[in-house]
Amino acid sequence: xxxxxxxxxxxxxxxxxxxxxxxxxxxxxxxxxxxxxxxxxxxxxxxxxxxxxxxxxxxxxxxxxxxxxxxxxxxxxxxxxxxxxxxxxxxxxxxxxxxxxxxxxxxxxxxxxxxxxxxxxxxxxxxxxxxxxxxxxxxxxxxxxxxxxxxxxxxxxxxxxxxxxxxxxxxxxxxxxxxxxxxxxxxxxxxxxxxxxxxxxxxxxxxxxxxxxxxxxxxxxxxxxxxxxxxxxxxxxxxxxxxxxxxxxxxxxxxxxxxxxxxxxxxxxxxxxxxxxxxxxxxxxxxxxxxxxxxxxxxxxxxxxxxxxxxxxxxxxxxxxxxxxxxxxxxxxxxxxxxxxxxxxxxxxxxxxxxxxxxxxxxx
Ligand code: PLP
Ligand code: COI
Numbered sequence: 001x002x003x004x005x006x007x008x009x010x011x012x013x014x015x016x017x018x019x020x021x022x023x024x025x026x027x028x029x030x031x032x033x034x035x036x037x038x039x040x041x042x043x044x045x046x047x048x049x050x051x052x053x054x055x056x057x058x059x060x061x062x063x064x065x066x067x068x069x070x071x072x073x074x075x076x077x078x079x080x081x082x083x084x085x086x087x088x089x090x091x092x093x094x095x096x097x098x099x100x101x102x103x104x105x106x107x108x109x110x111x112x113x114x115x116x117x118x119x120x121x122x123x124x125x126x127x128x129x130x131x132x133x134x135x136x137x138x139x140x141x142x143x144x145x146x147x148x149x150x151x152x153x154x155x156x157x158x159x160x161x162x163x164x165x166x167x168x169x170x171x172x173x174x175x176x177x178x179x180x181x182x183x184x185x186x187x188x189x190x191x192x193x194x195x196x197x198x199x200x201x202x203x204x205x206x207x208x209x210x211x212x213x214x215x216x217x218x219x220x221x222x223x224x225x226x227x228x229x230x231x232x233x234x235x236x237x238x239x240x241x242x243x244x245x246x247x248x249x250x251x252x253x254x255x256x257x258x259x260x261x262x263x264x265x266x267x268x269x270x271x272x273x274x275x276x277x278x279x280x281x282x283x284x285x286x287x288x289x290x291x292x293x294x295x296x297x298x299x300x301x302x303x304x305x306x307x308x309x310x311x312x313x314x315x316x317x318x319x320x321x322x323x324x325x326x327x328x329x330x331x332x333x334x335x336x337x338x339x340x341x342x343x344x345x346x347x348x349x350x351x352x353x354x355x356x357x358x359x360x361x362x363x364x
Contacts, residue, residue: 006118007043007054009126014038014058020133027136030172032144032311037131041123041147041168045113051166054119056126059169065154069161075151076206077106080310081267082142082173083128083363085135086351091128093361094349096121098267102204103147109203111160112149120147125363127168132364136172140346144173144311176311182333183318184307186228186241187219188290190323194239194262196232201239201262208264212242224321226307230290231262237287244312245269248293249304249337254282268308268345274357275344281337290325297327304335306342314342 017038018026026035040059045051070076079099084092100120107114115123124145135143147168151161192215195201200208212227219227228246231237239258240246245266248256255276257269273283296302297320305317316334320327329335347353351360 005116006122007051009054009056009122011126011130012055012057013130023134027134027141027172028138030136030141030174032173032176033171035172037134037170037172039127039130041127043119043123043166045164045166047162051115051119054123056130064152067154067156069151069153069155072156073151073158074207074210075110075112075161076148077103077110077112078146078148078204078206079103081124081145082310083135083145084142084350085137086362091132091135091363092351093124093363095267095271095359096124096361102265102267106203106205107149109200110205112151112164115149115166123147123166123168127170128363131170134170134172136174138174140174142173144171146171173311183316184225185319185321186226186317187222187224188320188322188325189215189218189227189229191215193232193235194229194242197262199262202260202265204264209242216242222321228320236289238290238293239263241307244307244309244315247272247306247308248288248302249335250296251301251303254284256284256286256288258287259285266309268310268313271345271359272308272314272341275341278356293320294325294327297329303330304338305329306335306338314338314345
């Protein structure tokens with residue numbers, strides 16, 4: 001059925017929001033993903049009614065039936081973006097239309113209904129408006145927004161569900177890595193891949209993250225911060241981390257990042273490629289093997305490597321280990337170009353630098 005492009009949101013303010021003093025305490029050192037705001041967005045979908053019942057309401061548990069499809073077949077997708085407080089006190093988002101489009105792409109891959117772009121953007125605006133006092137004022141702070149959708153039909157047959165919840169929650173955020181690590185260490189997964197040709201690697205679905213948890217635990221057990229995945233077919237080509245894309249910087253000043261296909265098309269990845277090309281840096285989207293990575297790091301041809309994503313922003317990679325590799329990158333700390341690109345991106349996101357590509361969307 002034809003769905004309206006957006007819906008009026010019924011706003012029900014929290015009757016007993018967190019006190020000013022407690023909120024100030026919580027957002028002083030928020031970490032990542034632990035603290036939540038007072039409100040949430042809930043929008044319902046059914047095949048018969050399309051999108052309906054758009055609400056901003058007090059955040060709290062939702063009751064779902066034990067036979068709810070998502071609990072059995074994982075028909076679920078999500079997004080991640082941040083709201084920033086600008087130097088003039090206004091609040092902005094970074095490329096939210098790109099998140100809306102990726103959410104629609106993920107929905108198609110998981111046989112779910114698309115949330116119209118206007119409705120997605122309005123839902124984000126509505127929760128940020130309700131919870132704008134939760135945006136941390138600490139250096140590097142932002143309000144992390146987590147839109148997600150799941151199949152809510154009560155039915156155990158394996159088929160695309162006929163009913164869904166679309167929701168948005170918000171979480172004040174600081175650095176993703178504890179202690180704001182200067183550089184992270186990676187563990188190369190020998191036994192597992194994140195995605196394969198024809199699979200769901202390019203979609204932001206919860207199942208991809210579930211599949212990454214065992215290899216990620218192995219990385220932690222090996223004393224590393226993150227797992228890095230190789231391709232499923234040849235187990236040779238570097239793909240990405242569990243929740244971040246990856247870039248390589250060479251001695252001639254050029255950059256390389258793995259091509260799209262089985263990886264998540266990161267918005268940070270795309271933005272950094274654009275900023276690098278603006279600065280005259282050659283950026284290739286090409287396959288890069290783990291053996292080449294090791295050889296280039298050891299010969300000095302590779303100068304820097306970094307991970308990037310909404311949560312991680314730009315995080316230098318200092319060392320790579322696995323059952324058959326163990327090498328350092330550069331001096332093991334942040335590289336020069338990595339630091340420059342990070343500073344450039346963050347300055348645009350926070351309204352401290354010109355925004356030549358029109359990426360920053362001011363809300364209010
Ligand atoms: N790759 C994966 C698997 C991710 O979960 C993320 C985070 O969203 C990214 C890459 C980076 O994407 P973005 O820059 O759009 O946040
Ligand atoms: C993000 O950067 O938004 C992510 O989704 C990565 C991770 C927190 C899942």
